[in-house]
Amino acid sequence: MKSIIKPGITLMIYGLIAGLGLGYINSLTSPVIEAQEEVARMAAIEEVLPEAQVFDPDTVDSVQYITGYADSSEITPVGYIITAYGNGFSSTIKTVVGLNPDFTISAIEIVYQSETPGLGTKSVEITDGPEPWFEMQFDDKLYNNLAVDKDGGDIKSITGATITSRAITNSVKIAAKELKLALGENNDMVTIPGGPQCDPNNPDDPNCHPDSAEVEVQEDSLTSERGGE
Amino acid sequence: MKIIKDFTKGILVENPVLVLALGLCPTLAVTSSAINGLGMGCAATFVLVMSNLIVSLIKPLVPSRIRIPIFITVIATFVTITKLVMAAYTPALSEALGIFIPLIVVNCIILGRAEAFASKHSPLRSLVDGLGMGFGFTLTLVVLGAFRELIGSGTIFGQQIMGDNYKPALLMILPPGAFLSLGFMVALARMLLEKTRKEA
Numbered sequence: 001m002k003s004i005i006k007p008g009i010t011l012m013i014y015g016l017i018a019g020l021g022l023g024y025i026n027s028l029t030s031p032v033i034e035a036q037e038e039v040a041r042m043a044a045i046e047e048v049l050p051e052a053q054v055f056d057p058d059t060v061d062s063v064q065y066i067t068g069y070a071d072s073s074e075i076t077p078v079g080y081i082i083t084a085y086g087n088g089f090s091s092t093i094k095t096v097v098g099l100n101p102d103f104t105i106s107a108i109e110i111v112y113q114s115e116t117p118g119l120g121t122k123s124v125e126i127t128d129g130p131e132p133w134f135e136m137q138f139d140d141k142l143y144n145n146l147a148v149d150k151d152g153g154d155i156k157s158i159t160g161a162t163i164t165s166r167a168i169t170n171s172v173k174i175a176a177k178e179l180k181l182a183l184g185e186n187n188d189m190v191t192i193p194g195g196p197q198c199d200p201n202n203p204d205d206p207n208c209h210p211d212s213a214e215v216e217v218q219e220d221s222l223t224s225e226r227g228g229e
Numbered sequence: 230m231k232i233i234k235d236f237t238k239g240i241l242v243e244n245p246v247l248v249l250a251l252g253l254c255p256t257l258a259v260t261s262s263a264i265n266g267l268g269m270g271c272a273a274t275f276v277l278v279m280s281n282l283i284v285s286l287i288k289p290l291v292p293s294r295i296r297i298p299i300f301i302t303v304i305a306t307f308v309t310i311t312k313l314v315m316a317a318y319t320p321a322l323s324e325a326l327g328i329f330i331p332l333i334v335v336n337c338i339i340l341g342r343a344e345a346f347a348s349k350h351s352p353l354r355s356l357v358d359g360l361g362m363g364f365g366f367t368l369t370l371v372v373l374g375a376f377r378e379l380i381g382s383g384t385i386f387g388q389q390i391m392g393d394n395y396k397p398a399l400l401m402i403l404p405p406g407a408f409l410s411l412g413f414m415v416a417l418a419r420m421l422l423e424k425t426r427k428e429a
Binding site: 006007010011014015018021022025026029030032033036040114116119160 | 292298302399
C-alpha cells in the first residue's frame with residue numbers, strides 16, 4: 001500500500017506545481033491571444049465590406065450575420081457579413097463573406113484553413129495584387145451563380161486542389177443563400193436596387209420572390225453536391 | 230573542455246535527427262519552408278533546455294520508479310508555456326506549425342535527453358547539452374526547410390531566389406520531398422562523420 005501512496009503523492013505535488021505555474025502563464029497570455037483573434041476577425045470584416053463603418057451583429061432563424069452601415073444613423077445597410085464553413089480536403093475552411101445589399105459578393109476572406117501545403121493553401125496565397133487571386137474571383141459575383149469551373153461555373157479552381165476550391169465556393173453559396181432566405185422571410189420588403197419594388201400587400205406580386213423558382217432548383221443541386229463530397 | 234564537447238556533439242557527432250534519428254515526425258512534417266523549420270527548432274530548443282535544466286535540478290527528489298511521468302510533466306509544462314506564448318505573440322507561426330507544437334511533448338529527443346543525460350549529469354552540463362542538441366536540431370530543420378523551399382517554391386525565408394522562369398517542383402514541399410531530402414542529408418552527415426573519424 002505504501003508503495004502506491006508515496007509515488008502518488010509525489011506525482012500529485014509535481015502536478016500541482018506545474019498546474020499552478022501554467023495557470024499563471026495562461027492568465028498572462030489569454031488576454032493577448034483573445035485580442036489577436038479579435039483583431040484578425042475585425043480585419044477580415046472590414047476587408048470584405050470596406051464601405052461599412054458601423055457593424056451590427058444579429059441572428060435571424062439561427063443564421064448569424066452582421067449588418068454593415070455607412071454611418072452611425074444605421075438606416076440604410078451597405079451590406080451584410082456572414083461566415084461560411086466548408087469541409088475541405090483536410091480541414092473545415094472558415095470564410096468571412098461580405099455581401100452587398102443586392103446579394104452580390106463584395107469580397108471574401110478565408111480566415112481559417114489547414115489544407116495541403118502547396119496545394120489547398122494556395123487559396124490564401126498572394127501572387128499579384130493586394131489579396132489572394134482565388135478570393136478575388138468572388139468579388140461582384142451573384143451568390144447563386146457560384147460554382148467552380150469543373151462544375152460548370154466561372155470560379156477558376158486551384159490546380160490540384162479542386163476539393164478545397166469547391167468547398168469554399170459551395171460554402172459561400174450556401175451561407176449567402178441561407179441568409180437571403182432568412183432575411184427574405186422576415187423582411188416584408190426585399191429591396192433590389194434598380195429593380196421593381198415588392199408590394200407587401202399583394203401576396204401574388206412576383207417581385208416579392210424574384211428568384212423563388214430558381215431557389216427550388218438550386219436546393220436539389222446543392223443536396224446532390226453535398227452528397228457527392 | 231567537457232562543456233564544449235557537450236555543446237558541439239549535438240551538431241554532428243550526436244546530431245539528434247541525422248545520427249540518433251530522433252524526432253523525425255516534426256522534422257518531416259514542418260520543414261516545408263525555412264521559417265517553419267526555424268520556428269519549430271527554436272520552440273523545441275527552448276523546451277529541451279528548460280526540461281534538461283529542471284530535470285537535472287530535481288533529480289535527487291525524483292523516485293526512480295516514477296521518473297518517466299515526472300519528466301513528462303516537466304516537459305508538458307514547458308511545451309504548454311511555449312504554445313501559449315507563441316499563440317499570443319507570433320500567431321502566424323503558431324498557425325503554420327499547428328499541432329506540432331503541442332506534439333513536442335512526445336518528441337523523443339526531449340524525453341531521450343532527460344532520461345539519458347540530464348538525470349545523470351550536473352545542471353550546467355545538462356543545460357549545455359540541451360543547447361547543443363537544440364542547436365543541432367534547429368540547424369538540421371532550417372537546412373532541410375531551406376532546401377525544400379528553394380526547390381519547391383523557388384524561395385528561401387520567403388525571398389525569391391530562383392528566376393521568374395523557374396517552375397517550382399511541388400513534390401519537394403509535399404511529404405515525399407521531405408523523405409528524399411532527409412535521406413540525402415543523412416547520407417551527407419554519414420560522409421562527414423566517416424571523414425572526421427579517419428582524420429582523428
